[in-house]
Amino acid sequence: MADVKKIATRDSYGNALVQLGEAHDNVVVFDADLAAATKTATFKKAFPERHIDCGIAEANMVGIAAGLSTCGKVPYVSTFAMFAAGRAFEQVRNSVGYPHLNVKIGATHAGISVGEDGASHQCNEDIALMRTIPGMTIINPSDDIEAKAAVMAAYEIDGPVYMRFGRLAVPVINDNPDYKFEVGKGVQLKDGSDITIIATGLEVGESLKAAEKLEAEGVSVRVINMHTIKPIDSEIIIRAAKETKKIFTAEEHSIIGGLGGAVAEVLAENCPTSLYRIGVRDTFGESGPAVELLHKYKLDADGIYEQIKERI
Numbered sequence: 001m002a003d004v005k006k007i008a009t010r011d012s013y014g015n016a017l018v019q020l021g022e023a024h025d026n027v028v029v030f031d032a033d034l035a036a037a038t039k040t041a042t043f044k045k046a047f048p049e050r051h052i053d054c055g056i057a058e059a060n061m062v063g064i065a066a067g068l069s070t071c072g073k074v075p076y077v078s079t080f081a082m083f084a085a086g087r088a089f090e091q092v093r094n095s096v097g098y099p100h101l102n103v104k105i106g107a108t109h110a111g112i113s114v115g116e117d118g119a120s121h122q123c124n125e126d127i128a129l130m131r132t133i134p135g136m137t138i139i140n141p142s143d144d145i146e147a148k149a150a151v152m153a154a155y156e157i158d159g160p161v162y163m164r165f166g167r168l169a170v171p172v173i174n175d176n177p178d179y180k181f182e183v184g185k186g187v188q189l190k191d192g193s194d195i196t197i198i199a200t201g202l203e204v205g206e207s208l209k210a211a212e213k214l215e216a217e218g219v220s221v222r223v224i225n226m227h228t229i230k231p232i233d234s235e236i237i238i239r240a241a242k243e244t245k246k247i248f249t250a251e252e253h254s255i256i257g258g259l260g261g262a263v264a265e266v267l268a269e270n271c272p273t274s275l276y277r278i279g280v281r282d283t284f285g286e287s288g289p290a291v292e293l294l295h296k297y298k299l300d301a302d303g304i305y306e307q308i309k310e311r312i
Contacts, residue, residue, distance in 0.1 A: 006169035010108040012147035013165045014039025017076060017106075018046045019148070020155060025050075026072055027155070030065050032058045032079040038108045040078045058083045062091035062103070069101045074155060077103060081110035081164060085126035096160045097133040104154045104161045111252035112280060112297055113168040113202060118287035124280045128257025130162040131230050137183065138229040140164040140251075140259075142204035145174040146227055149181035157183065166252075168290045170202045186233040192222035195312060196240040196247050197304070200226045200259045203250040203278075206294075209301035214308060232262045234270065241273040246312065248276050250304055252294075255279040276311050278304055 021027050021043055029051050035041040044051035054061035058079050065075035077084065084107040085092070096103045107126060114122045130138050137157055141147040147165060154161040173189075180187075186198070190211060199207040204225045211221040222244055224236060241247055247267065249260040260277030267273045280297060294300045298307055 004171040004173070006171050007144040008167055008169045009141055009144065009147040009165040010037070010039050010167060012141075012144040013106050013108065013151060013163070014042035016148040016151035017043040020151060021047050021050065024074065024155065026074050028052065028068060028073045028075050030054060030061050030075055030077045032056055032061050032083065034079055038078045038080070038106065040106075058088040059091045062088045063095050065103050066091075066095040066099075066101050069103050075103050076106050078106040078108065080121060081107035081123035081126045082121050085129045085162070086123060089129055092160075093133050097136055100135050100159050102158060102160070104163065106151075106163050106165065108165040109167045110164045111166060111201070112285045112293045112299060113166055113252060113290040115167065115290035115293060116287050119284040122285035124252075124254045124285065125257070126162075126164065127229055127253050127259070128261070131257060131262065133160070135159055136230060137161045138164070139183065139227055140201040140229055141227055142201055142225055143170055143172045143174055145172060145179065146181060150227070153181060153183050164201065166202055168202065171205045173205050173208065181227070184228050184231045184233060186236040187225040187227070188222065188236065189225050190221065190223040192220040193244060194220040194246070195308065196222040196224060196244045197250055197308070198224045198226050198237065198240070198247060198259065198263055199250040200229060201252050203252055203299065203304070206299065206301045206304055207250050210304035210308065213301070213305045219312065226259060229259055229262055232266060234266045237263055237266045238271045241267055241271045246274045248278060248308055250278040250299075252299055253279055255281055276307070278307050
């Protein structure tokens with residue numbers, strides 16, 4: 001996949017906001033002094049009167065967005081995942097989730113791939129936190145095309161949406177005429193009969209590469225892109241469990257409370273199946289180049305391949 005075009009999903013977010021702003025004049029974008037990094041500066045350039053920079057005051061930003069949403073506006077709140085899900089958790093829960101307001105959260109710089117910013121900024125807990133808020137939709141796109149589709153789809157949802165975007169450029173894997181994005185529906189990218197890898201975010205591309213290596217050794221691998229973590233697509237998970245008997249999840253997030261936890265809950269209640277969760281294993285990250293960190297924490301294709309090989 002070396003020749004495949006690579007784009008960071010945070011760039012996709014910024015570009016999609018402009019398209020959304022052109023189509024809907026009630027879209028308002030908020031940022032917390034990070035417009036250059038979250039890429040909302042692109043929207044600010046196109047619609048300066050609809051871009052509000054709240055400064056380094058994320059909790060206040062969420063509160064203002066909540067208020068505007070009651071006046072017919074559709075706010076897209078933007079900042080790093082560590083601040084959107086971490087610092088402003090109380091406001092997201094009480095000011096947005098509890099009254100079920102129409103606020104969309106664009107959380108960038110999530111996961112280990114934040115790289116040199118280190119553990120303080122590498123949010124590996126955000127999906128777990130957001131999953132606990134009743135009525136919260138959670139989308140973790142795998143590439144540029146899916147990220148843009150997620151931004152558009154979030155507008156159509158009546159209620160809060162948490163979208164997770166990355167800093168690292170990732171391969172465009174959904175550039176095909178058959179691609180269809182539907183909130184709450186996983187996408188089977190590859191069929192297989194021996195094992196299933198259910199992946200989300202940048203781990204989808206890495207899982208496809210790991211599957212190629214496994215296939216070369218005679219292992220038939222099904223790969224599912226689970227772009228929506230909540231509501232989770234129980235049907236596709238149960239079908240894969242019944243047909244392949246072994247499930248692996250892959251996520252750039254803690255194995256506690258994220259995709260792996262969500263899949264485990266579905267399997268435990270409906271179809272107990274052998275499951276192994278690939279992700280950040282109850283540890284903080286560290287500072288370093290994103291690609292090297294993904295390799296160290298066994299979240300790249302080689303790491304996924306090795307972990308699966310050890311268990312089959």
